Amino acid sequence: MKILIVKLSSLGDVVHAMPAVQDLRRALSQAQIDWVVEPAFAPLVRRCSGVQRVIECDLRRWRRAPLAAGTRSGWRAFRAELQAQAYDWVIDLQGLSKSALVAWLARLAPGGRRLALAGRSDGSAYESLTRWVADQVVALPPHIGAVARSRALCANGLGYPLPDAVSFGLLARTQLEGTAIEKEAPIALGPKVVVLAHGSSRADKLWPPAAWQALGQRLMAQGYTLALPHGNEAELQQAQAIAQALSGAQVWPRLGLDALTDAMAQCAGVIGVDSGLSHIAVALDLPHVQIYNFDTAWRTGPAPGPLQYSVLGTPSPTVDQVWQAWEAVCSVISPVVEPT
Numbered sequence: 001m002k003i004l005i006v007k008l009s010s011l012g013d014v015v016h017a018m019p020a021v022q023d024l025r026r027a028l029s030q031a032q033i034d035w036v037v038e039p040a041f042a043p044l045v046r047r048c049s050g051v052q053r054v055i056e057c058d059l060r061r062w063r064r065a066p067l068a069a070g071t072r073s074g075w076r077a078f079r080a081e082l083q084a085q086a087y088d089w090v091i092d093l094q095g096l097s098k099s100a101l102v103a104w105l106a107r108l109a110p111g112g113r114r115l116a117l118a119g120r121s122d123g124s125a126y127e128s129l130t131r132w133v134a135d136q137v138v139a140l141p142p143h144i145g146a147v148a149r150s151r152a153l154c155a156n157g158l159g160y161p162l163p164d165a166v167s168f169g170l171l172a173r174t175q176l177e178g179t180a181i182e183k184e185a186p187i188a189l190g191p192k193v194v195v196l197a198h199g200s201s202r203a204d205k206l207w208p209p210a211a212w213q214a215l216g217q218r219l220m221a222q223g224y225t226l227a228l229p230h231g232n233e234a235e236l237q238q239a240q241a242i243a244q245a246l247s248g249a250q251v252w253p254r255l256g257l258d259a260l261t262d263a264m265a266q267c268a269g270v271i272g273v274d275s276g277l278s279h280i281a282v283a284l285d286l287p288h289v290q291i292y293n294f295d296t297a298w299r300t301g302p303a304p305g306p307l308q309y310s311v312l313g314t315p316s317p318t319v320d321q322v323w324q325a326w327e328a329v330c331s332v333i334s335p336v337v338e339p340t
Contacts, residue, residue, distance in 0.1 A: 001028055002085060002109065005035040006102050007093040008057060011276030012300060013146065014041045015283050017093050018048050018168040020150040025050040025169075027160035036082065036102050043257040044280070049169030055081050059098055083107045089158065092116040092130055093150045100129040115157040121149055123299045145299050166303060168283035172265035187227065188250045189266045194224045197272025197281070198242060199235035205273045207291050207316055209238065213245040214319045215271070219326075220246065224268065227252055229260060229277065271326060274300060282308060287333060289325045291317055306332040 003024060007017040014037060021033055034053040037045045038060060045054050057078055062071045082102070086109040092099045095117045103114050116134035120126035122142050131137055138156045140149060147166065155162040198212055216226050226249040228239035236251070243249040255263060261280055264270060269287030272278035274296065281288040282302045290301050290310045297310035304310075309325040311317045 001031040001089070002087045003028075003031050003033045003089045003091065004087040004103075004106055005033065005051075005091055005093060006099045006106075007035065007037060007150075008059065008099055008102070009038045009041060009094075011041055011044070012274075012279040013094070014044060015168065015170070015276070015279040016146040016300070017150045018170060018283060019147050019166050020093065020154045021048055021050050022167040022169045023151055023160075023163055024154055024158070026163060027155075027158070034085070034087075036106075041257070044170070044261065047171045047258075047261065049171060053085075057082075057102060079105060086112065088112045090114045091154060091157070092134065093153065095120075095124070095126045095130045097127045097129040100127070100133040104133045115153070117149075117153060123296060124149070143298075147303075168285075170261075170280070170283040172284055173262050187252050187255075187263060188225050189263060191266075191268050192223065192225050193227050193267040194219055195227045195229065195264055195267050195270045195272070195277075195281075196242070197270055197275055197277040198228060198238060199230055199232075199277070200273050200275045205275065205293060206238075207273055207293075209241050211316070211319050211322075212242045215322055216242065216246040216249060218319075218323055220248065226250065227263075227267065229263075230254060269326075269329065271322065287329045289322055289329060291322060293317075 005021065007014055024031060024033060032052050033050050034055060035045050035051050036055045036057050039056045039058050042054050042056050045051055058074060062075060065071050082105055086107045088109050090103045090106045092103045113135040114133060115136050116130045118137035118139040121140060121144050136157060138153050140152050151162060196212060200206055219226060226246055228243055228249060229252045230236040230239045239251045243251050264281060265284050270278065270281035271289045273291045278290050288302060288308045292310055292312045293316045295312055297312055301310035302308035307329055309329060311321050311325045313321055
């Protein structure tokens with residue numbers, strides 16, 4: 001059996017789709033699973049256990065210059081790669097017009113079917129073209145988390161029981177030789193490093209710099225080293241502002257997604273806002289506290305558990321709330337740092 005997953009973007013959404021792939025692998029151990037995704041997130045999908053072929057679809061760039069020669073050639077190459085194989089199932093895990101277009105273009109094997117969501121769920125975008133393209137749609141409860149939604153769509157559509165355990169299957173290298181990290185400036189790594197994932201593409205998800213500084217001071221008093229990643233100029237400036245009050249905190253150089261995933265995987269844990277990096281921390285099963293300024297943790301936050309917490313506050317969580325969550329995480333793992 002050959003299965004094509006269509007989940008193009010964004011970073012957090014791509015991570016949330018990974019457990020559905022692991023469910024498919026358990027239920028259909030002989031299946032070939034391919035995935036269509038935007039190029040920016042392809043490095044992460046290539047680390048997802050069970051994905052054999054990653055097909056890059058650069059729709060964002062093509063839409064900016066639809067008549068350009070590069071767009072036309074890129075589109076032709078994408079269609080050729082997409083249609084090189086015929087699929088028994090094409091599963092649209094995104095539910096938007098762009099993913100429906102890709103699902104429609106994909107080639108079906110005799111008897112093959114296109115599977116999609118029947119409608120919108122709370123807090124998630126949905127476009128009706130999804131239903132028109134699909135051969136089979138699955139209606140799900142409107143109040144359902146992002147991870148559970150993808151898992152339930154696949155399980156209900158293909159007719160297998162949903163496993164109790166959630167696994168992301170995100171692989172991280174345990175050795176740095178040959179990766180992009182060694183080409184960058186030296187960065188703090190290891191079991192005494194806590195990553196502060198402070199950046200987000202949405203301003204209303206951010207936590208105040210003063211709060212990060214106060215939290216950082218508490219972490220450093222416990223013997224931790226702090227690392228501040230960034231993905232753009234605004235996040236770099238914010239990281240530098242946070243680090244000014246934290247002597248010894250390190251602003252990491254801008255790393256590619258591969259190198260960043262490897263670096264995070266070797267640290268003591270992550271504290272961050274609702275962002276792609278925080279969702280990677282969850283997928284890597286790292287000790288993690290995720291900060292929410294409004295009640296969407298039920299949809300995108302980590303499942304409740306001893307190693308990972310969501311903290312909600314209005315207008316934002318206090319430093320004490322986040323610190324208490326981090327202490328709760330540390331209370332169930334072997335201490336990696338002796339208090340100073």
